[in-house]
Structure formats: C-alpha cells, structure tokens
Amino acid sequence: MLNIAVLVSGGGTNLQALIDARNRSELSGGKLALVVSGRADAFALQRAEKAGIPTEILLRKSFAAQEDYDRSLLEILSRYEIDLVVLAGFMTIISEKVVRHYENRIINVHPALIPSFCGEGFYGLKVHEAALTKGVRVTGATVHFVNEVCDGGPIILQKAVEVLPGDTPETLQRRVMEQAEWKLLPKAVSLFCEGRIEVADGRTVIKED
Known part of the structure; x- marks a missing residue:
C-alpha cells in the first residue's frame, strides 16, 4: 500500500474526488496519508479532516528562501513516508530540488x-x-x-x-x-x-x- 500526499491551496474538489474514489474502494494500492495546504484557510483542509486524513499547513511566506521551504516540505513528506505526491490545485512553486527527489512520483x-x-x-x-x-x-x-x-x-x-x-x-x-x-x-x-x-x-x- 503506497502512501499518497495531496497538496492543495483552495477548495479541494480534486481532493474530494480522490476521497470519494477511496470510499468506493476504487483507489487501488494507495492510501490517502496526508494533505498539505499552502493556505491556512483552504476549504480542502476541512475536507481532509472530515475524511480522517492528517493535515499539515506549509506557508511559503513563512520561509525567507525557497531552499528553506523545500527542506521543510521534503521533511514533512519523509515523515509521513510518502510514495506519491499529487498536486490538486496547489499554487505554490514546486522547485527542481523537490521534483528531482520525487522524479516520476509527482502528478498533476x-x-x-x-x-x-x-x-x-x-x-x-x-x-x-x-x-x-x-x-x-x-x-x-x-x-x-x-x-x-x-x-x-x-x-x-x-x-x-x-x-x-x-x-x-x-x-x-x-x-x-x-x-x-x-x-x-x-x-x-x-x-x-x-x-x-x-x-x-x-x-x-x-x-x-
């Protein structure tokens, strides 16, 4: 069973599609293990909490440099042992460092x-x-x-x-x-x-x- 992280910034309709698929037993081989939001007020967080999915809030503006943000994002993904990253309306820049770390394991x-x-x-x-x-x-x-x-x-x-x-x-x-x-x-x-x-x-x- 692979651990999936969904990265969101807004309403989370695509996250909901994944939750609904999971509830219908259509998300074969994967577990929705984490939702990371680029905004503290994203409605997607409520969707995640209702579905029993752990959440993290990671604000780009909280970091002076992109490399500091990258380090924090990678640390969170590592802590939850994430195998696949799904970008679902995520409006924060994903750097080449993160892309290389998860080569062919980030989908949008x-x-x-x-x-x-x-x-x-x-x-x-x-x-x-x-x-x-x-x-x-x-x-x-x-x-x-x-x-x-x-x-x-x-x-x-x-x-x-x-x-x-x-x-x-x-x-x-x-x-x-x-x-x-x-x-x-x-x-x-x-x-x-x-x-x-x-x-x-x-x-x-x-x-x-």
Whole structure:
C-alpha cells in the first residue's frame, strides 16, 4: 500500500474526488496519508479532516528562501513516508530540488488537453478563458508527471470534453472537472499505485492488468 500526499491551496474538489474514489474502494494500492495546504484557510483542509486524513499547513511566506521551504516540505513528506505526491490545485512553486527527489512520483491534473493552453500563466479560469477566446470545439483535462518544465512532464491520461455554445469560463470549468478531472485523477493514482505506469524516453506506458 503506497502512501499518497495531496497538496492543495483552495477548495479541494480534486481532493474530494480522490476521497470519494477511496470510499468506493476504487483507489487501488494507495492510501490517502496526508494533505498539505499552502493556505491556512483552504476549504480542502476541512475536507481532509472530515475524511480522517492528517493535515499539515506549509506557508511559503513563512520561509525567507525557497531552499528553506523545500527542506521543510521534503521533511514533512519523509515523515509521513510518502510514495506519491499529487498536486490538486496547489499554487505554490514546486522547485527542481523537490521534483528531482520525487522524479516520476509527482502528478498533476491540468484543465486542458496538453500541449494546448498550458505552461506559465495557464491555471484555473485562465485556461478556460483562453480556450473560449480561441474558439476551440473540444477541450478537456490531462494528468501528467511533474518535471522541471511547467506542464511539461510525461502525460499519463487525457480526456476530451465538448465546448458548448454559450459556455462561460465558469460553466466550462465545471464541465471539465465533472467529466474529466474527477475521473482521470483517481484512475491515474490507482494506476501508479498498482505499478502499472512506466516512463521511458519522456513518455508513459500503461501496462495491462
């Protein structure tokens, strides 16, 4: 059973998707062992506490230097013996030091079909605003490993979502979450915990059952 840490900053809807999957016995091979929040007032903390998951609050502003923050984050993850780190709306910068320490063991969910609408500056509603401005007919979500390039790590899973006439960034965001993010993230976590994801030459291979 692998220990999973979920890093959050806000409402924690993707965390809730993982909790719901766990409650349905769909989080194969993994245990939600820790939630780390970058904000003391994040509603995700309440979700974690209700679900019986230990929590830690780690504020970037409490540290003078990035390396001090990195050291504290790694110490917390080590203390809980974390095997997999899941970024679920985490708005604090993850440094190369942390990424290297957890190479191919940090995953993120991005609300678009990478390589579209990704990279620096594309987060939250900004992603959906850009999709609507471009006039795309299809968007979606991507779960990928995290590397030193923003949204540049090996892709694990993707799912397309239709853009409808009259969509606003808010309605599109909700549809992408419901139809893609909340389905893909638990599935990707389960695949990892079951040892079914291999990374070779910057690409992933999903092994059959």
